[in-house]
Amino acid sequence: MQFRKSSYSVGNPEQCVEVAFxxxxxxxxxxxxxxxxxxxxxxxxxxxxxxxxRSSA
Incomplete structure (x- = not known):
């Protein structure tokens, strides 16, 4: 399983969320x-x- 970092995590690489499908x-x-x-x-x-x-962004 390969995890990917959230694109919103760019500014703070120490506090990221990763997702795997x-x-x-x-x-x-x-x-x-x-x-x-x-x-x-x-x-x-x-x-x-x-x-x-998406609706709350």
Whole structure:
């Protein structure tokens, strides 16, 4: 699984969010890469999050 940093993390590389897409959903983690800080969400929950984020921006 390959994680990608958020494009919004450019200004502060020490405090980033990384996302990896898988067949069964999305994994989100702190850029420090700790497996203990991994959040797993399903595709529907991720889509709702993205829609909500775009509408509040």
């Amino acid at each position: 898988a067949r069964d959903g999305v994994r989100v983690r702190d850029s420090k890469g700790s497996a203990l800080n991994l959040l797993e969400v399903g595709p529907d929950a991720w889509a709702a999050f993205v829609r909500s984020s």
